[in-house]
Each structure stands twice: as C-alpha cells, then as structure tokens.
Amino acid sequence: MNSVKPIITIRDLRKRYGDRYVLNGVDLDVYPGQIIGYIGPNGAGKSTTVKIMLGLVGEYSGEVSIIGQSPDAGDVEYKRRIGYVPEIAEMYDTLTPREYLTFIGELYGLSMDEAEYKARKLMNRFGMEQVFNQRIASFSKGMKQKVLIISSLLHNPDILFLDEPLSGLDANSVMVVKEILALLAASGKTIFYSSHMMDVVEKISNRIILLDGGRVVADGSFEELKGKSQEGSLEQIFNQLTGFNEHKQIAEQFVAIVRGEADV
Numbered sequence: 070m071n072s073v074k075p076i077i078t079i080r081d082l083r084k085r086y087g088d089r090y091v092l093n094g095v096d097l098d099v100y101p102g103q104i105i106g107y108i109g110p111n112g113a114g115k116s117t118t119v120k121i122m123l124g125l126v127g128e129y130s131g132e133v134s135i136i137g138q139s140p141d142a143g144d145v146e147y148k149r150r151i152g153y154v155p156e157i158a159e160m161y162d163t164l165t166p167r168e169y170l171t172f173i174g175e176l177y178g179l180s181m182d183e184a185e186y187k188a189r190k191l192m193n194r195f196g197m198e199q200v201f202n203q204r205i206a207s208f209s210k211g212m213k214q215k216v217l218i219i220s221s222l223l224h225n226p227d228i229l230f231l232d233e234p235l236s237g238l239d240a241n242s243v244m245v246v247k248e249i250l251a252l253l254a255a256s257g258k259t260i261f262y263s264s265h266m267m268d269v270v271e272k273i274s275n276r277i278i279l280l281d282g283g284r285v286v287a288d289g290s291f292e293e294l295k296g297k298s299q300e301g302s303l304e305q306i307f308n309q310l311t312g313f314n315e316h317k318q319i320a321e322q323f324v325a326i327v328r329g330e331a332d333v
C-alpha cells in the first residue's frame with residue numbers, strides 16, 4: 070500500500086458548531102481500491118466528515134485533501150471525480166428518471182445524449198426500463214434508491230461516498246449492489262461507505278473506521294478489529310468499543326413506560 074499515494078488525506082480535522090466540537094482531530098489516509106466502512110454511533114460526526122470532504126460544510130481546521138485538492142479551495146473540478154449517495158436525498162419528484170438523470174449527468178459534464186443513453190441502460194440493468202418516463206413521485210423507496218445509486222455513478226467517479234446505500238432495497242437488489250461495489254473497488258475506485266448495518270459493513274468493507282465522539286477509535290480490517298477485541302461480530306465490537314452494554318435495560322424501561330407499568 071505504501072508506494073501508492075492516498076486519494077484522500079485528512080490531518081487533525083476539527084469542526085465545531087457553536088462551542089461544541091463535533092470533530093476532535095480526525096486523521097485518515099485512504100487509498101485507491103479501498104472499501105471503507107465508516108461507522109459510529111448517532112451523532113459521532115460521520116456525516117460531518119463526509120460533507121467536509123464533499124465541500125458542503127466549511128469552516129473547519131486541519132487539512133483535507135481529496136484527489137490532491139482541498140474542498141475549501143473553491144476549485145470544483147475534483148467534484149467531477151466524486152459520486153455521492155446521500156442518506157436523505159432531495160430528489161425532484163416531479164421529474165422522471167430520464168429527466169433527472171440526464172440533468173445530473175450534464176451537471177457532471179456528460180453530454181445530454183451520453184447521459185440519457187447511459188441512464189437508460191443502467192435503469193434497464195436494475196429492471197426499471199418500464200418506468201424510465203414515469204414521475205419519480207410515484208416510485209417506491211427502493212426504486213428511488215436505485216435512481217440515486219445510478220445518479221452517483223453516471224459519470225464514472227473515482228471516489229464514491231455512500232450513506233446507507235442499501236436502504237429500501239430488496240434482498241436481490243442488495244446482492245446486485247454489493248457485487249457492483251466489489252467490482253468498482255477491484256477496478257481501483259475508492260468507496261466510502263457509511264452505514265449502521267453492521268452485518269453488511271462487516272462483509273463488504275476491506276477496512277473499517279469507527280468514529281466515536283469526533284475521533285477515530287478503531288481503524289483496520291474486520292479481522293484486525295476482531296483480533297483487538299474479545300468480541301465476535303462487528304456489532305459486538307461496536308458495542309464494546311463505544312462502551313455500550315445497557316441495551317436490555319433501556320429496552321425494558323422503554324417497554325415498561327409504553328405499557329404504563331413503570332415510573333422510570
């Protein structure tokens with residue numbers, strides 16, 4: 070790995086909202102071809118880090134370099150080499166996939182014909198040829214998710230940022246998308262995968278980064294993380310490393326309150 074240059078470098082990244090630091094000195098080197106499972110408790114700072122890398126959040130301290138460029142340098146050229154699937158997407162429901170994907174493709178520098186041609190073919194691969202000209206508003210959650218995945222890949226990006234990309238997908242589609250990610254990584258693309266689905270992260274990532282309280286608290290392959298912990302599954306390792314073991318107690322109190330049985 071060491072002879073290859075990192076495609077993403079982060080040094081002592083800090084970010085605060087008001088008086089509160091949500092990132093407390095994050096250091097990372099990410100190499101081409103890696104599938105990074107980026108995990109951490111709610112509010113750990115995962116989205117904030119990704120948004121900083123995408124240039125969507127500024128006013129941070131430390132160094133961030135994506136494909137040799139700083140997101141806050143004002144140069145948007147590197148963004149053409151990035152794809153992004155947000156967790157909650159602003160999709161233009163009144164548009165059809167043909168209109169939406171052509172529009173996104175053009176934003177990324179494709180010609181209209183090229184974008185439409187590619188979008189149609191990708192939609193067909195997802196079994197959505199019949200709805201290419203239907204309004205997105207009428208789509209199921211999984212169908213919308215597939216359109217989003219296509220929109221992030223139309224321009225053949227080098228780095229892909231994915232936030233819960235399998236959300237809403239059926240079991241068959243999950244298998245297809247996991248395979249797509251593995252093939253993309255094998256061809257040298259870098260994938261930054263944020264998810265709370267530990268079983269999926271455990272299987273698809275070749276490197277797992279655990280963020281807690283705005284700091285990287287674990288970084289390594291699943292096997293390496295397992296070696297450092299007494300626990301077996303990534304879910305258990307996550308619980309251990311984030312110091313959480315009261316799930317039963319919280320659940321019992323919650324249900325007792327729901328049932329009107331306890332005053333906790």
Ligand SMILES: Nc1ncnc2c1ncn2[C@@H]1O[C@H](COP(=O)(O)OP(=O)(O)OP(=O)(O)O)[C@@H](O)[C@H]1O
Pocket residue numbers: 086091109110111112113114115116117118
């Ligand atoms: N625009 C903002 N203004 C103020 N605080 C914010 C803002 N954006 C994020 N935060 C805070 O920063 C912290 C980290 O948020 P972030 O969304 O990065 O967490 P996350 O790890 O992605 O969480 P989740 O797993 O729930 O998506 C949270 O405490 C959140 O409330």
